[in-house]
Amino acid sequence: MTATPVHAPVPGARKGTDPRRSAPRHGLALGPWGTFLLRRLAGLVAVATTLVVVTFLIVQLIPGDPARVLAGADASPADIERLRGRLGLDQTLSARFADYAGGLLHGDLGLSFQTREPVADIIATRLPFTAELALLAVLVVLLVAVPLGLAIAVRGSRRTDTAFTFTTSLVGATPEYVIGTLLVLVLAVVLGAFPAAGAETLASLVLPVAAIALPGSCVMARIVRREAASVLAQDYMRTARGRRLPPLTLYTRHALPNLLTAALTLGGLILASLLGGTVIVESVFAWPGMGQRVVEAILARDYPVIQGCVLVLGLLAALLNLVVDVVLALLDPRTLAGKGGH
Amino acid sequence: MRTASPSPTPPRSPRPNPALWAGVTGLALIALLGVIGPLVWTDTATTLSGAAREGVSAEHWLGTDALGRDVLARTLVATRLTLLMTLAATAIAGTAGILLGTLVWVSGPRVRELGLRLIDVMVSYPALILALVVSAVLGAGPTAAVVSIGLGGCPAFARLTANMAASVAQRDFVSTARLTGVPPHRVLARHLLPNIAGPLIVLLSVAFAQVLTALSGLSFLGLGVQSPEYDWGALLSTGLEALYTNPAEAIGPAVAITVTGVLASFVGDGLAAGSDPRGGPVATAAARPAEHPGPSGRAPENALLIVDGLSVERPDGTRLVDGVSFHVMPGEIVGLVGESGSGKSLTAMTVARLLPDGLTSHAARLTLDDLDLDARRVDAARLATEVGIVFQDPSASFNPALRIGGQLTEVLRTHQGVSRAQARAEAIEALEKVRILNPEAVARQYPHELSGGMRQRAMIASAVLPGPKLIVADEPTTALDVTVQAEVLDLLRETNRRRGTGMLFISHDIGVVSTLCHRIVVMYAGRVVEELSARDLRAGRARHPYTKALLAAAPRLADHEDDALDEAGRRRPLATIAGRPPAAAERPAGCAFAARCPLVHQRCTHELPVPREGVACHAVASSTLAATARDDA
Numbered sequence: 017m018t019a020t021p022v023h024a025p026v027p028g029a030r031k032g033t034d035p036r037r038s039a040p041r042h043g044l045a046l047g048p049w050g051t052f053l054l055r056r057l058a059g060l061v062a063v064a065t066t067l068v069v070v071t072f073l074i075v076q077l078i079p080g081d082p083a084r085v086l087a088g089a090d091a092s093p094a095d096i097e098r099l100r101g102r103l104g105l106d107q108t109l110s111a112r113f114a115d116y117a118g119g120l121l122h123g124d125l126g127l128s129f130q131t132r133e134p135v136a137d138i139i140a141t142r143l144p145f146t147a148e149l150a151l152l153a154v155l156v157v158l159l160v161a162v163p164l165g166l167a168i169a170v171r172g173s174r175r176t177d178t179a180f181t182f183t184t185s186l187v188g189a190t191p192e193y194v195i196g197t198l199l200v201l202v203l204a205v206v207l208g209a210f211p212a213a214g215a216e217t218l219a220s221l222v223l224p225v226a227a228i229a230l231p232g233s234c235v236m237a238r239i240v241r242r243e244a245a246s247v248l249a250q251d252y253m254r255t256a257r258g259r260r261l262p263p264l265t266l267y268t269r270h271a272l273p274n275l276l277t278a279a280l281t282l283g284g285l286i287l288a289s290l291l292g293g294t295v296i297v298e299s300v301f302a303w304p305g306m307g308q309r310v311v312e313a314i315l316a317r318d319y320p321v322i323q324g325c326v327l328v329l330g331l332l333a334a335l336l337n338l339v340v341d342v343v344l345a346l347l348d349p350r351t352l353a354g355k356g357g358h
Numbered sequence: 359m360r361t362a363s364p365s366p367t368p369p370r371s372p373r374p375n376p377a378l379w380a381g382v383t384g385l386a387l388i389a390l391l392g393v394i395g396p397l398v399w400t401d402t403a404t405t406l407s408g409a410a411r412e413g414v415s416a417e418h419w420l421g422t423d424a425l426g427r428d429v430l431a432r433t434l435v436a437t438r439l440t441l442l443m444t445l446a447a448t449a450i451a452g453t454a455g456i457l458l459g460t461l462v463w464v465s466g467p468r469v470r471e472l473g474l475r476l477i478d479v480m481v482s483y484p485a486l487i488l489a490l491v492v493s494a495v496l497g498a499g500p501t502a503a504v505v506s507i508g509l510g511g512c513p514a515f516a517r518l519t520a521n522m523a524a525s526v527a528q529r530d531f532v533s534t535a536r537l538t539g540v541p542p543h544r545v546l547a548r549h550l551l552p553n554i555a556g557p558l559i560v561l562l563s564v565a566f567a568q569v570l571t572a573l574s575g576l577s578f579l580g581l582g583v584q585s586p587e588y589d590w591g592a593l594l595s596t597g598l599e600a601l602y603t604n605p606a607e608a609i610g611p612a613v614a615i616t617v618t619g620v621l622a623s624f625v626g627d628g629l630a631a632g633s634d635p636r637g638g639p640v641a642t643a644a645a646r647p648a649e650h651p652g653p654s655g656r657a658p659e660n661a662l663l664i665v666d667g668l669s670v671e672r673p674d675g676t677r678l679v680d681g682v683s684f685h686v687m688p689g690e691i692v693g694l695v696g697e698s699g700s701g702k703s704l705t706a707m708t709v710a711r712l713l714p715d716g717l718t719s720h721a722a723r724l725t726l727d728d729l730d731l732d733a734r735r736v737d738a739a740r741l742a743t744e745v746g747i748v749f750q751d752p753s754a755s756f757n758p759a760l761r762i763g764g765q766l767t768e769v770l771r772t773h774q775g776v777s778r779a780q781a782r783a784e785a786i787e788a789l790e791k792v793r794i795l796n797p798e799a800v801a802r803q804y805p806h807e808l809s810g811g812m813r814q815r816a817m818i819a820s821a822v823l824p825g826p827k828l829i830v831a832d833e834p835t836t837a838l839d840v841t842v843q844a845e846v847l848d849l850l851r852e853t854n855r856r857r858g859t860g861m862l863f864i865s866h867d868i869g870v871v872s873t874l875c876h877r878i879v880v881m882y883a884g885r886v887v888e889e890l891s892a893r894d895l896r897a898g899r900a901r902h903p904y905t906k907a908l909l910a911a912a913p914r915l916a917d918h919e920d921d922a923l924d925e926a927g928r929r930r931p932l933a934t935i936a937g938r939p940p941a942a943a944e945r946p947a948g949c950a951f952a953a954r955c956p957l958v959h960q961r962c963t964h965e966l967p968v969p970r971e972g973v974a975c976h977a978v979a980s981s982t983l984a985a986t987a988r989d990d991a
Contacts, residue, residue, distance in 0.1 A: 063479050070491060077495045085497075185377075185627065189619035191571035193578050194612045197598055201605050251754035258712055258747045259769050260738035273759035285481060285514055292486030296575050300598070311579050314494050322494045329487050348759055349804045 052345055056338055067330040071323040072116050075103065086129075086317055125327075126320035128313075135324035138309065143328060146305035149224055150294045150332065154287050156229035157236050161283075164233075165240025166267065166275065169248060172241075180241070188234035192293040196227035196300035213302035224301045228293040236283050243278035247271050277348040284340040288333050295329070378628025384621040392438040402431035412604070420610040423596060432593060433610040440589040440614075443504050443582075444570045450508025451569060452562050455515025460550050463523040464542035477520060480513035486572060488513075493581045500589075503582035507572045511565055518561055522554040560630045567622035574615050590614050657685035657723075662860040663709065663828055667722035670704045670713065670884075676943045678717070679704050680884045686828065689858040691850075693875035693892075695868050695908065699939050701884040703832055706864045710747050710830045711736060726828055739773035746821030746859075748831040748850075752813035752838075756805035762789075762816055763801030769824040788819040792849055811842035818849050828860045829853070835870065847874050868905075869912040872896055880905045883939050883950035889972045901978045904951050907935045949976065 078085055083100040091099075104112045119126065125135035168180050187195070203223060204212035211220040247253065248271060256270040295307030302308070306325045313321035404427065412422045420429040462473030480488075485507070492506030526532060532549050540548075551558075576582035577591025578598075585592070590611040597608030657664045663686040670679035679701040686692045694702040708719045711731060724732035729740055749755040756765060766788065767781035776784070782801070789797035792815040805813060814834060821829050831850060835843040851874060854861055865871050871878055872895045880888040880902065888902035900906050911934055937954040946952065952962040957977035967974045 059475075059479070062475075063483075066479060074491055074494050079496070181377075181627075185623055186616075186620055189567055189571070189623045190616045191575055191619070193575055194594070194616055197594070197601065197608055197612060201601060201608070205602055205605070251749060251751055252757040254712055255747070255749060255755045255765075256757065256768075258710060258742075258745075258749075259772070260742035261768060261772055262738075265772065269760070270757050274757070277759070285517075288481070288484050289486070290484075292484035295486055295490070296579060299579055310490060311581065314490060315498060315580060317494075317497070319494070322490075326487060326491055326494075330483055333484050333487070350758060350806050 049345075053342075056341055060334055060338055063334040064331060067327050067334075068117055068120060069113075070330075071327045072113055074323055074326070075319050076109065076112075086319070120327075125324040128321050129318045130313075130316055130321075135320045138321060139306065139324050139328050142304065142306040142309050142325075145303060146294055146298070146307060146329075147332065148221070149228065149298070149303065149305060150291050150336075152221065152225045153228040153232065153290045153294065154336070156225060157232040157287070157290065160229070160233040161236035161240050162272075162276070162279065165237040165242075165279070166244045166271070168237075169241045169244030170267065181238075184234035184238050188231050188238065190231055192227050192231055192297050193300050195230050196223070196297050199223045199227055200300065214304075220301075224297050224303055227297045227300065228290055232286055232290050232293065236279070236286050239283055239286075240275065240279045244271065244275050247274045247278065250274070273347045277344055280340055280344055280347075284337060287336055287340060291329060291333050291336065375628040377624040381621045381624030381626075381628055384617070385625065388437065388618055388621070389441065391434060392441040395434045395437045399431040399434050402428050403435045414606045421604050421606040423593075423607060424600070429593070429597070429607050429610050432588065433590065433614050436589050436593055436611070437614070439500075439583065439587065440570070440574070440591075440618075443500060443573055443589065444566060447504045447508040447511070447569045447573055448562065448566045450505065451511030451515050451565055452558075454509070454512040456519050456551075456558065458512065458516040459519025459521075460523045460546050460554075461542075462520055463526075463550065464545045474520060477513055477516045481517045483513070485510035485514065486575065489572065489576060490581075493576065498581045498584060500583045500587065503573055503576045507569055507576065510572065511569055515561065515565060519554070519558065522557050523550055526550055526553045556629075560626050563622055563626035563629060567619040567626065570619050570622065571615060574611075656683065658687070660687070661685035662688045662690070662727060663862065664723055664725050665705070665709065665721065666724070668705060668708060668719065668724060669721070670701065670708055670717055670719045672942070673716055673718075674943075677945075678884055678942050679708070679719075682881070682884075682886050684879045684886060684889060686860045686862055688827075688860055689854065690877065691854055691861040691863055691875045693871035693878045694862060694864045694881060695866065695871045695878060696881035697866060697908075697935075697939055699883075699942075700881040702864050702866075702881045705881070706830050706832050706862055709828075709862060710745055711741060712747070742769045742773045743824040744827045746824065746826035746829040748814070748817050748821045748829060748834040750833040750836055752817050753805070753810055755817060756813060758805055760804075761801065762803055762805060762808070766801070766816070766820045766823055774824060784823060785819070788823045789816060791822075792816065792819045793845075794819070810838055811845060814838060814842070814846050815849060818846070818853065822853055822857070822859070825857075826859060828862065830862045830864075832864045833866070834863075836865070836867075843870070850874065867912065868895075868908045880908070883945055884942065885950065885974065886969065887951065887974050889969075901973045902975050903955050903957050903977065904935075907954075911935055949974075 075082055081096075083096050083103060083105055084091075086103075087096045087099050100106055104115055107115070123136055125139070127134055128138065164180075168177060172180065200212045200223065203209045210223050211217065212223070214220050253266070253270060256266055261270070294305065295310065297303070298305045298307035299311060306329060310322060310325035310329070312318075313325065406426050409422055409426050412426070414421050420433070423429055423432065458473070458477065462470045462477070465473065489503075489506035489510040492509055493502050496502035496505065526549070532545060535545050535549055573582060574589065574591030574594065577589050578595045580595065583589045583592050593611035594608055594615065597604075597611060600607050657666060665685065666683045668679060668682045669677055671677050682701070682705055684692065684694075694705060696702045704713070704717070707713050708721075709724070709726075709731060713719060719732070721732045724730070726744060729736065729744060731741075756762070763782060763785050766785040767776075767778075770776040770781040770784060771778065786797045786801055789800055794800050794812060794815055800808065800812070800816070808816065814837075818834075821831075829850075834850070835846050838846060847870065850861065850863070853859055861875075863871065863875055868878075868880075872892055875892050877889070877891050878895055879886055880890075882904050888900065888905045890900060890905075894900070895905075895909075898909075900909060935954060940946065940950055940953070946963065948961075948963040948965050949955070949958075949967050952958045955962065955977075957975075959977065961976050965976070967976045967979070970979055973979070
């Protein structure tokens with residue numbers, strides 16, 4: 017697939033043809049790709065802004081008096097008052113937001129209530145671990161699900177189809193933490209083949225990634241299979257078969273781009289949810305990532321850490337979606353013209 | 359797959375789906391457990407039996423927990439709380455999601471655009487992390503867990519609902535309702551919701567499974583149900599702590615979560631398969647010996663395409679095309695005409711070797727020049743270059759993801775070893791020949807950037823480009839506007855004249871066929887009923903009652919004929935052919951047209967008419983006989 021912007025007006029070509037067909041529909045100087053990227057970046061900014069507001073609201077929305085709730089049952093009124101000052105609850109809402117957002121702009125995410133560590137430092141040490149897990153899981157899901165789903169759609173006999181449906185239903189409906197538990201039980205406890213916890217060696221990546229990617233792969237493979245069946249039944253596939261192309265060309269050049277478009281449109285949701293799986297699986301494997309930390313923080317009501325982690329996890333998800341969108345646009349020229357072409 | 363009995367399979371009806379039944383029955387049992395569980399086993403589940411973290415035993419099938427309580431009993435008791443929480447959270451996700459997803463479609467364009475964007479943004483946020491936010495605000499606990507998972511599931515629900523509502527909302531009846539001022543809530547209740555109710559139920563059962571695992575996940579993390587209460591997730595979490603010492607403790611809740619989730623997804627899949635006509639396995643072709651009519655030997659040996667005794671069968675043995683014979687001379691355009699279901703397109707696709715999966719064909723002879731099209735394997739390169747195909751729907755027959763130029767040059771590049779640059783130049787020339795302005799630019803465009811007429815012209819260019827001996831055109835004008843139809847017919851005629859390419863032109867429109875083709879083959883119910891020259895057809899010398907009925911039903915041809923006007927010079931109303939062709943499995947032993955034929959007599963209903971002088975009809979045969987006898991007398 018080439019991705020060069022092709023809709024630059026051909027000199028002298030505009031006259032005599034319908035301008036709607038030979039000229040880009042949007043953006044005068046930008047071309048469809050410029051418009052597309054600008055739009056997506058604007059979307060990213062919107063998401064980031066929303067995330068800032070939401071994380072800000074986490075503290076503000078705590079029912080009752082946040083300071084009293086946070087200080088605990090046996091706090092003295094003086095303690096509560098001190099906490100109120102530290103949370104800035106004595107200021108107006110807008111002043112508090114300005115303070116929060118201003119801090120973010122300078123990379124200041126506040127200090128952990130528990131450890132007094134800067135939240136930015138906590139995230140800096142934890143983020144690479146989570147990103148590593150999530151990205152590897154995304155990669156594994158795509159590399160397993162797409163070939164598998166396509167192969168079943170192309171070659172599946174009734175029997176393999178039944179086996180595929182049954183296995184993917186079973187594994188796809190099994191939550192990551194159950195799979196993780198079972199993997200630990202079989203591969204770490206009984207066989208001792210992989211470390212059960214921690215992130216010391218490369219081998220310790222295998223079980224967590226498998227736990228996250230297995231259910232995702234199954235769900236994705238089913239989507240791919242269904243979409244592949246529908247792509248293979250399309251008229252343009254008959255046209256391609258009419259050209260007697262070799263099977264590899266038929267499936268990679270003609271089916272795959274359309275298949276991926278359809279599968280990613282649905283599967284984008286799955287890829288984003290892998291991040292959620294990461295959060296849970298980190299607890300199973302004592303993986304020192306952000307998921308484990310944010311759960312600790314919620315249990316300890318350590319709000320600055322919660323806010324920081326949620327913000328960064330959200331941005332990570334948004335970035336993942338941006339990548340999916342760009343890939344979709346590369347695969348299907350129609351998506352460039354406008355979102356979904358409603 | 360060999361079909362056991364020759365009885366025809368009934369048309370696809372909602373078949374009992376084993377997965378669906380397993381899912382429904384299983385979930386009903388689990389619901390029952392939820393009702394009676396706490397009543398029966400609460401005592402056992404809270405009794406401290408003494409031995410802590412004891413393994414599997416006859417007394418404790420899944421062992422005991424850290425306080426010596428029976429894990430199996432606790433798992434069973436936890437069913438109720440788990441199910442109730444799951445139901446509540448599913449209800450929240452479903453209600454909020456469906457409302458949001460449909461409301462954007464009944465509101466104005468600005469609100470809709472904004473709403474869809476908002477849903478997109480929310481979906482881009484993993485549900486679990488949204489749930490963490492709610493848990494952080496409300497504090498860990500069952501209520502927080504239900505609310506947070508419910509809200510966390512809402513965006514995905516809203517987006518899928520919005521997608522489904524989009525397809526309904528853009529249909530005419532909804533637009534009409536909106537334009538005529540029906541208030542939004544009525545559009546929603548009367549038009550939108552009923553039309554997406556089926557898929558919504560599927561979504562709900564899928565959501566139930568997801569909510570179950572998400573909720574258990576929160577409890578597993580310690581953010582859900584708090585001790586001393588417990589659900590499956592909390593049990594699994596405590597079980598995990600003792601994984602090394604007592605693995606059985608984690609098994610009970612893990613199995614419970616998994617089984618319930620799987621059963622719910624079975625229900626979802628089963629319902630989805632029932633509502634999706636694409637679902638269900640495709641039957642594969644049966645290897646079935648069948649008697650075939652011998653060669654008729656009527657085709658001249660120098661014919662370009664010879665089709666002799668061609669049959670196409672479904673796996674159950676039903677003949678869709680039965681003993682069809684005709685030929686195409688070099689440079690000749692032969693029209694294959696008939697109503698839908700007559701087998702004309704299947705005949706054409708057999709010639710092009712593009713039969714859909716599951717159908718099998720046999721022929722006494724099926725050759726294009728010296729190329730045997732009935733062989734098990736046919737040289738792909740020869741097939742690709744010697745047969746050009748123009749399909750019915752140009753908007754669906756080009757690959758949307760590939761540029762026009764790349765699709766046009768595929769045969770040249772793959773089978774004829776033409777260089778990229780050379781192929782490109784030839785493609786541009788071919789586009790020019792089909793009167794596409796600015797062919798260089800069009801070659802670089804994607805199909806969606808072209809109009810329907812342009813696409814069909816590009817399709818003709820694609821079929822002509824490798825220099826085929828035969829072009830098979832399957833209803834190439836049916837999907838086009840009338841004005842564009844004429845252009846496309848002109849192009850085909852011109853191609854035939856300029857290059858001498860033989861053509862097999864399939865149409866249901868006898869008017870179109872009679873103006874374009876040299877010879878016409880009329881098909882009815884899988885058989886050829888008449889074959890005649892275009893001149894005879896235009897001169898009103900069609901003899902088969904079906905051909906005559908088709909002519910009477912065709913407006914364009916009849917307009918030029920004197921007999922379209924009655925005695926007073928008024929135009930006669932168009933005739934319609936009463937009744938329908940019989941379904942392939944229900945064709946009678948006699949003439950298939952008998953039930954609709956004005957000339958039917960007794961012989962027709964039980965004896966199959968054989969083609970005689972180009973007509974397969976008892977009535978025509980006996981009247982010819984009578985005429986001959988009269989002339990002789």
